[in-house]
Amino acid sequence: xxxxxxxxxxxxxxxxxxxxxxxxxxxxxxxxxxxxxxxxxxxxxxxxxxxxxxxxxxxxxxxxxxxxxxxxxxxxxxxxxxxxxxxxxxxxxxxxxxxxxxxxxxxxxxxxxxxxxxxxxxxxxxxxxxxxxxxxxxxxxxxxxxxxxxxxxxxxxxxxxxxxxxxxxxxxxxxxxxxxxxxxxxxxxxxxxxxxxxxxxxxxxxxxxxxxxxxxxxxxxxxxxxxxxxxxxxxxxxxxxxxxxxxxxxxxxxxxxxxxxxxxxxxxxxxxxxxxxxxxxxxxxxxxxxxxxxxxxxxxxxxxxxxxxxxxxxxxxxxxxxxxxxxxxxxxxxxxxxxxxxxxxxxxxxxxxxxxxxxxxxxxxxxxxxxxxxxxxxxxxxxxxxxxxxxxxxxxxxxxxxxxxxxxxxxxxxxxxxxxxxxxxxxxxxxxxxxxxxxxxxxxxxxxxxxxxxxxxxxxxxxxxxxxxxxxxxxxxxxxxxxxxxxxxxxxxxxxxxxxxxxxxxxxxxxxxxxxxxxxxxxxxxxxxxxxxxxxxxxxxxxxxxxxxxxxxxxxxxxxxxxxxxxxxxxxxxxxxxxxxxxxxxxxxxxxxxxxxxxxxxxxxxxxxxxxxxxxxxxxxxxxxxxxxxxxxxxxxxxxxxxxxxxxxxxxxxxxxxxxxxxxxxxxxxxxxxxxxxxxxxxxxxxxxxxxxxxxxxxxxxxxxxxxxxxxxxxxxxxxxxxxxxxxxxxxxxxxxxxxxxxxxxxxxxxxxxxxxxxxxxxxxxxxxxxxxxxxxxxxxxxxxxxxxxxxxxxxxxxxxxxxxxxxxxxxxxxxxxxxxxxxxxxxxxxxxxxxxxxxxxxxxxxxxxxxxxxxxxxxxxxxxxxxxxxxxxxxxxxxxxxxxxxxxxxxxxxxxxxxxxxxxxxxxxxxxxxxxxxxxxxxx
Numbered sequence: 001x002x003x004x005x006x007x008x009x010x011x012x013x014x015x016x017x018x019x020x021x022x023x024x025x026x027x028x029x030x031x032x033x034x035x036x037x038x039x040x041x042x043x044x045x046x047x048x049x050x051x052x053x054x055x056x057x058x059x060x061x062x063x064x065x066x067x068x069x070x071x072x073x074x075x076x077x078x079x080x081x082x083x084x085x086x087x088x089x090x091x092x093x094x095x096x097x098x099x100x101x102x103x104x105x106x107x108x109x110x111x112x113x114x115x116x117x118x119x120x121x122x123x124x125x126x127x128x129x130x131x132x133x134x135x136x137x138x139x140x141x142x143x144x145x146x147x148x149x150x151x152x153x154x155x156x157x158x159x160x161x162x163x164x165x166x167x168x169x170x171x172x173x174x175x176x177x178x179x180x181x182x183x184x185x186x187x188x189x190x191x192x193x194x195x196x197x198x199x200x201x202x203x204x205x206x207x208x209x210x211x212x213x214x215x216x217x218x219x220x221x222x223x224x225x226x227x228x229x230x231x232x233x234x235x236x237x238x239x240x241x242x243x244x245x246x247x248x249x250x251x252x253x254x255x256x257x258x259x260x261x262x263x264x265x266x267x268x269x270x271x272x273x274x275x276x277x278x279x280x281x282x283x284x285x286x287x288x289x290x291x292x293x294x295x296x297x298x299x300x301x302x303x304x305x306x307x308x309x310x311x312x313x314x315x316x317x318x319x320x321x322x323x324x325x326x327x328x329x330x331x332x333x334x335x336x337x338x339x340x341x342x343x344x345x346x347x348x349x350x351x352x353x354x355x356x357x358x359x360x361x362x363x364x365x366x367x368x369x370x371x372x373x374x375x376x377x378x379x380x381x382x383x384x385x386x387x388x389x390x391x392x393x394x395x396x397x398x399x400x401x402x403x404x405x406x407x408x409x410x411x412x413x414x415x416x417x418x419x420x421x422x423x424x425x426x427x428x429x430x431x432x433x434x435x436x437x438x439x440x441x442x443x444x445x446x447x448x449x450x451x452x453x454x455x456x457x458x459x460x461x462x463x464x465x466x467x468x469x470x471x472x473x474x475x476x477x478x479x480x481x482x483x484x485x486x487x488x489x490x491x492x493x494x495x496x497x498x499x500x501x502x503x504x505x506x507x508x509x510x511x512x513x514x515x516x517x518x519x520x521x522x523x524x525x526x527x528x529x530x531x532x533x534x535x536x537x538x539x540x541x542x543x544x545x546x547x548x549x550x551x552x553x554x555x556x557x558x559x560x561x562x563x564x565x566x567x568x569x570x571x572x573x574x575x576x577x578x579x580x581x582x583x584x585x586x587x588x589x590x591x592x593x594x595x596x597x598x599x600x601x602x603x604x605x606x607x608x609x610x611x612x613x614x615x616x617x618x619x620x621x622x623x624x625x626x627x628x629x630x631x632x633x634x635x636x637x638x639x640x641x642x643x644x645x646x647x648x649x650x651x652x653x654x655x656x657x658x659x660x661x662x663x664x665x666x667x668x669x670x671x672x673x674x675x676x677x678x679x680x681x682x683x684x685x686x687x688x689x690x691x692x693x694x695x696x697x698x699x700x701x702x703x704x705x706x707x708x709x710x711x712x713x714x715x716x717x718x719x720x721x722x723x724x725x726x727x728x729x730x731x732x733x734x735x736x737x738x739x740x741x742x743x744x745x746x747x748x749x750x751x752x753x754x755x756x757x758x759x760x761x762x763x764x765x766x767x768x769x770x771x772x773x774x775x776x777x778x779x780x781x782x783x784x785x786x787x788x789x790x791x792x793x794x795x796x797x798x799x800x801x802x803x804x805x806x807x808x809x810x811x812x813x814x815x816x817x818x819x820x821x822x823x824x825x826x827x828x829x830x831x832x833x834x835x836x837x838x839x840x841x842x843x844x845x846x847x848x849x850x851x852x853x854x855x856x857x858x859x860x861x862x863x864x865x866x867x868x869x870x871x872x873x874x875x876x877x878x879x880x881x882x883x884x885x886x887x888x889x890x891x892x893x894x895x896x897x898x899x900x901x902x903x904x905x906x907x908x909x910x911x912x913x914x915x916x917x918x919x920x921x922x923x924x925x
Contacts, residue, residue, distance in 0.1 A: 024072060027108055027408045028177065028351075032068040035175045035182040036061040036124065037221075042142075042172070043189035043214075044135070044234045046157045052144045054159070055132035056189075058172045060182075061090070062127060064119045071119070071127060074169035074176035075111035076141075079132040087115060091124035109169050109176075109410070129173050135159050138855045139298035139818065141170035142232075147295045150257045150780075158194075158235035160294050160309060164302055165352060165413040168227035179350045179456045181224040189216050190234040197253070198232040199225070199306040201288050223285060223305070224454050226348050231304030233292060242266040244274045248284055253292040254316060257780060261316035264327065265291065265334055272335045272369045279365070280342050281446045282453065289341075291315060291334070298818055298857055301333050303340030303362075310337075311818065312782035323751045324707050326783040328370070328379060335366035335373075342449055350456040352407040355416045356490070357459055360403065360425020363387070364433075367426070377704045382651065384430055385583055385614055387423040389621050389655055392588070394419050395494055396518040396625075397905075398526075399897035403428065403490040404459060411891030414856060427586050428489045432482070434548045434584040435534040436466065436475045444469030459490060480553075485532040488556060489586065496531050497588045497631070498554070498580075502595060504573035511535070511565040513554055516588055518905050520630045530556035534585050537567070540575035540598070545612035548584035576602065582614045588622045596623070596636055603643035617651040620644075624659035627917075628909065634917045638924045644683045648690065650709040656683075657712055663917070664719075666870050666906060668831050672914055675921035680720040682925060688717045694728040694752060707751050714752050718759035726763050733760035737771055743778045753784075757791035762830075769800050777814070789819055793826025793833060801833045805840045809848055817852065821861030828865050838866060838874070842881050849888040859888070860895040867902040875907050 024030070042056040062071070071087075087097040098116040105112070119125055135144040140162050146155050161171060169176040188196040189208055192215045196202075200220040208214035238259040239251045250273070252266040269291060277283055286306045297311040314333040317326065343365065344358035364384070371380040394400060403425050407413055433441045444466035452461060463483040470476035489495075497516040502509045514527040534550030555563045570577055576598035579589040591599070599619060602608060608616065620641060627637035644656055660680065667673040691710045717725040732748045733756060739745050748756050760768055769792065776788040795801055808815055808823045815823055828837035841848065841862060852858045869875055882889065882896055889896055 024110065024112065025105060025107065029074075029110075029175060029180070030068070030072050032064065032066040032121075033071060033119070033175075034063045034065055035180055036063050037183045037185070038174070039185050039187075040172055040230075041187045041189070041216075042232065043208075044159050046144075046159060046194065046234060047191060049155065049157065052135040052157060052159075053132065054135060054142060054171075055130070056172065057084075057128060057130045058174070059126060059128045060174070062119075062125045064121050064123050064125060066121050068119050069115055071113045071115065072110050073113075073173055074109045074166075075131075075173040076109045076167075076170040077133060078170065078173065080111075080173070081130050084128075084130045085113070086126075086128045087113075088126050089123050090126045091122075097125070107409075109166075111173060131172055133170070136170075137817075138852070139296055140855055141167040143296075145294055145296035147255050156236060156255070158233065158237070158294075160233040160235070160292070160297075161231050161304075162297070162299065162302060162309065163230055163304075164228040164299075165355075165417075166228070166410050168230055174227050176227045178226040178228060178348050178352070181226050181348065181454070181456065183224055184222040184230055185218070185220075186222075186230070186232060187216055187218040188232055188234060189214055191215075194234045194236050196232065196234050197290050197292065197307055199230065199304060200286070201249075225305050225345065229303070229305050229345055229348075231302075231307040231309065233294075233307070233309075235292075237292065239290075240266045242270050244270040247274055247277075248286055249288040251288070251290050252315070253290060254312070255293075255295065258293065258312070258316055261318050261781065262293070264317040265315050265330065268331055268373065269334055269338065271373050272331075273338050273341070275369050275372050276338055276342060276365070279368075279442070279445075280449050282342065282346070282449055284341060285346070291337075296816055296818060298855060301337050303337045303344055305341065305345040308337045313786055316782055318781045318783070321746075321750070321779075321781040321784040323711070323753065323783070323787075324704060325711065325751070328377060328704075331370045331374065332366050332379075332383065335369035336362045339365040339369065346454060347449055347452040348456050350458050352413045352416060353404055354457075354459050355407075355413070356403045356421040356425035357457070357462065359417070359421045360429055363422045363426030364429045379704070381582075381614060382705065382708075384427065385617060385651055386654060387419075388427045388583060388586065389617075389658055391419050391424045391427060392495070392621070392625065393518070393658075394898070395424060396516050397898055397901050398517065398519060398522065399894065399901045400493050401894065402493050411856070411893070414891060415860075415894040424586070428486070431489075431534070431585045432466070432486065434582075435550050436470055437473070437549070440469045440473040440475035441466070443473065459486075463487075488531045492529060492531075494529065495586050495588075496529070496533060497590055497626075498533060498535075499590050500567075500577065500579055500595070501592050502570060502577070504594065507568070507570045507572070509567045509570055509577070511554065511567055513562050513587070516625075516629075518625075518629060519901070519908070521908070528561075530554075530560050530562040531587070532556055533587055535565075535567070535579060536581040536584055537577055537579040538581060539571040539577045540602070541571050543610050545581055545615065548581050574598070578611065578615050578619075580615075580618060582612055583618045588625065589618070590622065590626055590631055593636075596632070596640070600636070600640050600643070603640060604646075608643060608646060613649045613651050616647070616649070617655040620652050621655040621659065624656070628659070628913070630913070634913075634920045635923070638679075638920050641683070642924055645686050648687065648709075650705040650712075653687070653709060654712060657716060661716070665829070665868055666910060667914065667917075670910075670914065672918040672921065675918060675925055677720050678925040679921055680716065681722045684713060684717045684720060684722045687713050688723050688725065693724060694732065694756070711751050711755060715755035715758065718755060718762075726759055729756045729759035730763060732756050733764065733768065737768070742771075743775065754787040754791065757787060758794040761791050762794040762796055766797065766800060769795055769797070786819070786822070789815065789823045790826045793823060794830060796830065796832045798832055798836060801827055801830075801836050802840075805837060809844065809851060811851060817858065820851075821858040821865070824862050825865035828868055834868055838869070838878070841866065842878075845881075845885050845888050856889075856891045860892050863889070863892060863895050863899045867899050867906070869903045870906045870910050872907050872911070875903050878903065 039059040044054045089095050099113045100116050101114045103112045142161050146157050186198045196217045198219045203218045203220045205217045237253040238256040239253040240262045250270050252262040291308045293312045293315040300314050301310040339362040343361040349357050367380050367383045448462050448465040467482040494515045496513040499512045500509050515529040533554035535552045538544045623637045623640050626632035627634045667676050779785045808820050827833035
């Protein structure tokens, strides 16, 4: 990112000045200074759409820890009048200092102020700096957002911050590292017709000294926080107030025409906040929490202490338009952000290497929190198991990365916000929770929070607290420690496949491990990794799926080699064994041929429900991955998967769909696809009919799992033309079209709308597409808009899809920038849309880059969507394109690596395995 320093001169013109660069090039700030307190004043102008700007000043009280002749801090794209910078000593003998010169480091966004006199250790200094900038359009830093007033049809503007991970520096000069916590006193200036929000409650409001109708609002002094958690907004929103007895004030904010969609978040927020107070044993320390739904927001949500910001789809819920799935996701996001108030805000990682420490914990604790508030949802297993299956795919790539990874550039930080930090981080914490047990886990987490409150910590601090608790409660042998075990999971990439090879006559099993790769060509040398694996297992005669406590451990030497393991006292040769009870550990289990046969026999002919539902899902996911990599044949995989005709539970079906939809995409356009479609219809039809089809509303679909199961079964039944799915979808859609007021009345059941919309657009007319596009334009509900945007990409009309691509990347942003990646992914996931979308992206990459620049998140989403390529010619073409266009993918090196590897896996599978699959499809269809 280019560094520009602007010098404001007395005449008021901004002059670009080329500043000298500094020799200091380390990626971390010098440790000679530490900020103690910021006095931040920001004046925001929202009146003129052509000049949406802010200006202000920051006064930083700085402790000198060592003698130094310069102040190095962060600043990015700010206009700074250097003639107004002041520096003075305010401790001891107060005296003025000055700035003799400045320099920059454009790589690390450093702004270096060389001082006239040396800053002496032990003294406190006051640095004052003015700044100004435009409210940007890129959804990071201090930026603009907008919405249409439904009464006047005029655009209403607001401003809001998004500073994580490293964008506070683009809003005001600061020491922009998480370890440099400080107190903040924030004062916002703005027109009196707006409302101002920040981390803390309002202290006082008074008129602006010179601007008519403008006011200054000063907020109370904050607790020590990192710069990435500072937040403020100027808006004209409405709010709903809610709180629990004895709890902080909680307000939920949204644009006035969406305030009726805040009810659920306003009700759920205080409950889950109170739950975490009890879980951590530490009261929430702030007097208030504001949660605000922002129309333009690139992330799902952001946990700013006291002012949590959300994308609208993550905070707003409409009984008449939002599905159960949308409601559950909303609860998960709110719980995630509330968990951060302790894990992240109260205790903050020292550096971004341990990003997972807050994100993995918030992911896992969110599921625990939602399960506590809504036990009837049965969400804990569903959410965590789905997270594990999704992460298994990404972490099986050579281009994956460790949970805890070195960070030396801003782009490294941004790319760490992925499924490995969030979902795998949450999965290994779940594993630890299960092998430690409830008492030791809860006690250790409480100790960690209490010992490190208002400070920064590393993962070793957590391991210390948990090891102590584990030994105190007898959850772990004294010669085992958490650091040794968990470092094997957080410091190395990937995860193991555990091979269980039974000696049936001796009733023992040899257990070994290696790293699991999707690429079967990876050298055995690279597979020789070792994890400390807690082993839980049961057998056909015992069928004890309740205890997830480890019955044995796979151990590693000090040099990281796996120690041999033998399991004794296994059952007779006609009895199966299953390892990894309830998927309690993060590994795949592969068995010898006889054990797979025994499992398949129970699933296809016997009492399949005697195997725990999570382990049924595990068996489906494992065997399909093993077939994909050649560890098992597709004959074994299809024989096992054929049992799904009997299955009526969500988890095994969802596991199957994740892998089978990938096979379907690989095979489309090939002679093998007809056989695959026949297989899918054979598997789906019995359950589709059991659930009553689209129109059914039996008692069997009244609980949450069954409602969600019905939604995915209908979607895939329509995709593969099973039963009457398409005909019924078209009938539902036409009934909706015939309504006099379709935006007020939609007869399609809420929880299957996404499936019906897609089927209707895929099999419908141009008029159907235009009707749904009009519904998008008129919708006031973000979750409804989201499913419409996905459904519009289901079309098989090339002209419509070409028009849709133009709309997705229209600079006028009819489709908001935050939703464009999702919309593009929908187009390229279709058979007709894939070549169209790929060509559009490659032909227009520079324009698309300019639309997002400098934010890289949506470009990453588009790259990942391109992993649908399946043939070598397209692979080579896309590879050449990426190489030629590298300047547009700066900061996305990891995403490029993962995308290209995923495409290569597709190509290799098509060349080596597709014919083998086809031979076995004949047998099972």
